[in-house]
Amino acid sequence: MxxxxxxxxxxxxxxxxxxxxxxxxxxxxxxxxxxxxxxxxxxxxxxxxxxxAGKAVRLGISGAPGVGKSTFIEAFGMRAIAAGRRLAVLAIDPSSERSGGSILGDKTRMPELARSGQSFIRASPASGTLGGVARRTRDVMLACEAAGFDLVMVETVGVGQSEAAVADMTDLYMLLVQPGAGDELQGIKRGVMERADIVVVTKADGALEGPAAHAKADFEAALSLHADEGPWPPCVIACSSLEGTGLDEIADAVERHRTAMAKDGALEAKRAAQASAWLWREVEDSLVAALHADERIAPAVEALEAEVTAQTLTPGAAARRIVQRLLERDA
Ligand SMILES: Nc1nc2c(ncn2[C@@H]2O[C@H](COP(=O)(O)OP(=O)(O)OP(=O)(O)O)[C@@H](O)[C@H]2O)c(=O)[nH]1
Ligand SMILES: [Mg+2]
CATH class of the missing domain: 1.20.5.170 (Single alpha-helices involved in coiled-coils or other helix-helix interfaces)
Structure with a gap:
């Protein structure tokens, strides 16, 4: 064809x-x-x-399965829309098995947003991409901004590298955690915690109100351990998406973050660094994809990988030879 x-x-x-x-x-x-x-x-x-593009407030949202991301985005998003925002929600689904149902799933979990004329919801399966990351989500975000959406929420489940990718494409990264499992900080990888601008403790209502306060204190203590002197000191806020408490406080923190980042061109610098990092991410992805797609090189790559797994060749030496093959391919 x-x-x-x-x-x-x-x-x-x-x-x-x-x-x-x-x-x-x-x-x-x-x-x-x-x-x-x-x-x-x-x-x-x-x-x-x-x-x-570029005029939107870009929020990254991640958290373990069931932590309350969709419910939060719905509640927070509807408030933002009531305040005059147009909201795009972009969900990255890192597990290919789930991706079939995720769009429908998220739309039913966000019924009001799904109905609103001021919102746009899109889920992207991350299958087939490196590190479980939807490669094109950043581009999709730019398209949404050009279409006039001035608040973008990029959501991902807290597994794999998709969190880092979300933090790398947004202005403010929110990590959602839930009360109860807070004692051991829910096994959250250090690198992820360190990226968080706001840690949101969800479900702070009913019987979970006390545990939510405990979790908030735990995360505040953990954050203070590695609070550096950036333009924005990270904070912890408890909320209930069901009862609507804490959401104003979060909206206020987003505003204050914006103001803090506007000083000394911090936001521009952050976005510039992100764009540059994304360039190299794309270069790496493209090179690896080219390697795997090329039938003339693939057998040699496989053979080299076999030597590496058999521990008869170092990964460094094998990588150098693979790159050499790629460079010589069209020579
Ligand atoms: N009590 C209480 N329950 C909540 C709150 N927010 C979410 N939940 C409940 O927690 C469960 C999971 O909520 P979701 O919003 O679907 O969580 P999620 O993080 O989007 O889940 P996945 O998309 O599966 O990763 C649901 O049963 C919600 O009703 C809240 O503020 N308070
Ligand atoms: Mg969800």
């Missing part, structure tokens, strides 16, 4: 900029397409949208 042009699937830039939801959805499908012949039109489209 010959590759056919996909011009029919490239939505007009003007429609996206005008906030046409169908145009945006079509754009996202193109951006997320893994077809080789979709890459160039997708990149051209993003290039056209880029000057119109």
């Amino acid at each position: 010959t590759a056919r042009p996909h011009a029919d699937r490239v939505p007009p830039v003007a429609d996206i900029l005008a906030g046409d939801r169908r145009a945006l959805a079509t754009a996202i499908t193109l951006i997320e397409s893994t077809r080789e012949d979709d890459r160039e039109p997708a990149e051209d489209l993003l290039q056209a949208l880029l000057p119109h």
Whole structure:
């Protein structure tokens, strides 16, 4: 089959900029397409949208399964919409088995948001990408911003590297934790805690109100251990998405974070560093994908990997030879 042009699937830039939801959805499908012949039109489209992106508040949300992410996003998001925001929710689902049901699942967990004309919900399966990370979520975020969404919440379940990716593409990273399991800090990896700008203790209501206060104190103590002198000292806030308590405090913290990051160009510097880090992430991903896709190199790569697993060759030496093969490929 010959590759056919996909011009029919490239939505007009003007429609996206005008906030046409169908145009945006079509754009996202193109951006997320893994077809080789979709890459160039997708990149051209993003290039056209880029000057119109960047004005949104970018929030990253992660937490263990069942911690209350969807309920929080619904409650927090509806308040933001009531305050005049347009909200895009982008969910990265790192487990491919779950991805089939996740979109529907999240829409039923966020019924009000799903119905609101001021919100846009999109789930991306992260299957087939490195480190369980949806490679295109950052691009999707830019498209949503160009379409006029001025608050973006990027959500991921707290497993694997997707948390780091979410922290790497947002202005403010929120880690959701729940009361009860707080004593051992819920096995949260140190690196993840250190990235959190706000730790949100969820479900602070009813019988869990006391345990939530305990968890808050535990996390405050843990955070103070590695609080550095950045523009924003991380904080811990308890909330109940069901009762609506603590949500104003979180919204206020988001505002204060914004103000703190506006000083001395801290936000611009953070975004610049993120874009640069993303570039290298993409370069690594592309190189590895090229290696795996190339039938002329694949057998040699496999053979080298076998030597490494048999411990007869060091990973360093094997990596150097693999890179050499790739560089010499088209020579
Ligand atoms: N008591 C109480 N329960 C809550 C609150 N928020 C969420 N829950 C409950 O916790 C359970 C999980 O909530 P979700 O919002 O689906 O959690 P999640 O983190 O999105 O879960 P996954 O998407 O499966 O990772 C549900 O039964 C919610 O009703 C809250 O503020 N208070
Ligand atoms: Mg959820």
